[in-house]
Amino acid sequence: MAKVVDRIGEAAAHHCDLIAFGEALVPGYPFWVERTDGARFESALQKELYAHYLEQGVSIDAGHLDPVCAAASRHGMAVYLGIMERAANRGGHSLYCSMVYIDAKGQVGSVHRKLMPTYEERLVWAIGDGHGLRTHTLGDFTVGGLNCWENWLPLARSALYAQGEDLHVALWPGNRRNTEDITRFIARESRSFVVSVAGIMRREDIGDDVPHADLLREAADDVMADGGSCLAGPTGDWLLEPETGVESLRIATIEHRRVLEERQNLDVAGHYSRPDVTRLVVNRKRQTTAEFED
Numbered sequence: 001m002a003k004v005v006d007r008i009g010e011a012a013a014h015h016c017d018l019i020a021f022g023e024a025l026v027p028g029y030p031f032w033v034e035r036t037d038g039a040r041f042e043s044a045l046q047k048e049l050y051a052h053y054l055e056q057g058v059s060i061d062a063g064h065l066d067p068v069c070a071a072a073s074r075h076g077m078a079v080y081l082g083i084m085e086r087a088a089n090r091g092g093h094s095l096y097c098s099m100v101y102i103d104a105k106g107q108v109g110s111v112h113r114k115l116m117p118t119y120e121e122r123l124v125w126a127i128g129d130g131h132g133l134r135t136h137t138l139g140d141f142t143v144g145g146l147n148c149w150e151n152w153l154p155l156a157r158s159a160l161y162a163q164g165e166d167l168h169v170a171l172w173p174g175n176r177r178n179t180e181d182i183t184r185f186i187a188r189e190s191r192s193f194v195v196s197v198a199g200i201m202r203r204e205d206i207g208d209d210v211p212h213a214d215l216l217r218e219a220a221d222d223v224m225a226d227g228g229s230c231l232a233g234p235t236g237d238w239l240l241e242p243e244t245g246v247e248s249l250r251i252a253t254i255e256h257r258r259v260l261e262e263r264q265n266l267d268v269a270g271h272y273s274r275p276d277v278t279r280l281v282v283n284r285k286r287q288t289t290a291e292f293e294d
Contacts, residue, residue: 001026001064004081005071007249012075014251017104018138020080020169022199022229023148024097027056027084029173031201033120035219036212045212050124052211057086057095060108065100073106078138080145080197082171084125085113089288094126099147099171101136110134114147115156131286135163140256141193145169151182159282161190161269166259172198174225176242183242187232191262193239193254194232200247201225234262 004021011019023029032038032049040046058064065083072079078101085098097114112132117125133156135144144160144167151157151170160168168186172178179196187194203220206213223245231240231252239252266272 001067005067008068008071008075008077008079010249011251012077014249016077016251018078018080018143018167020145020171020195020197021082022197023082023099023171023173024084025082025199026058027053029199029201029225030121030124031173031220031224032216033123036215038120038123045215046123048211053084053124054086054093054095056084058083058098059086059088059092060100060111061088065102065108069102069106069108071106072102072104076104078102078104078136078143080169080171082147085111087113089286090126091289095124096128097121097125097147098128099132099145099169101134101143101145103136109136112145112147115150115153118149129287130159130282130284133159133282133284135160135165138167141167141259143167143169145171147171148173148178151186155280157186157190158269158280162280164269165190166192166256167254168192168194170194170196172196172228174199174201174227176226176228176244179228179230180242183230184232184236184238187234188236190268191234191266192259193234196228196230196242198228199225200227200245234258 081100083098083100085096086092087096099112101109103109110132113128115128135142142164144165146156179198183194183196201224203217203222206216226244228242228244229250230242233239240250
């Protein structure tokens with residue numbers, strides 16, 4: 001959290017309007033699962049690791065994001081942040097991979113819980129809902145975003161396109177192999193600016209305070225996530241090519257007029273759509289286990 005706040009301040013010194021951080025960055029991606037027999041049922045090891053992970057989860061209702069909100073407000077900057085959310089309305093003991101939008105006034109604008117965790121992620125993450133499929137006004141832009149592989153879901157993308165999205169933020173745990181192709185593809189499909197933000201995870205980043213740290217280091221690769229953050233323009237051209245192997249603040253200036261120019265020949269939610277033939281219905285109700293009436 002301290003590093004996130006510091007990065008916001010660093011970006012503010014460059015007069016940035018938006019900063020984005022990778023998927024599940026706070027407190028981190030569950031890299032251990034695939035390396036420690038994570039599917040073994042009733043494993044004491046897996047229970048202990050999960051409990052530690054859960055303890056580090058983010059409860060928005062408890063104010064855990066207050067320092068980030070304060071930094072956004074202080075610097076007048078919007079933030080997209082990937083978190084592991086302990087959802088109070090779902091009992092508080094399950095984790096959701098959530099993408100949080102905080103506006104330039106420091107207010108939480110939306111919390112998008114990942115619709116479908118991928119592969120081994122399902123052993124530690126719960127399934128989200130459509131409540132956070134929302135866009136936000138940011139200057140001339142309409143910004144929205146998705147987590148990791150749900151960026152491959154055509155209907156999830158379409159839900160954002162239909163709300164006027166022209167700046168898409170894709171959060172990833174890391175690795176250029178994830179970001180290199182899809183960033184440019186979404187940009188060309190939507191005629192939007194697309195930024196992919198990916199994390200770094202190395203064996204050396206496993207701290208001594210993590211349970212079974214020696215075992216995790218032994219099972220880890222030297223580099224488990226090599227980054228790959230990048231930015232593409234509405235024609236799929238690189239404005240920032242994927243960068244790997246280093247932590248960095250990457251900055252670009254984008255012009256909304258480029259969206260207007262490229263929508264001339266393709267606007268998938270506008271003049272190139274046929275709602276009389278195909279339409280999307282989106283359920284944005286926040287799912288809860290119980291509704292109480294007193």
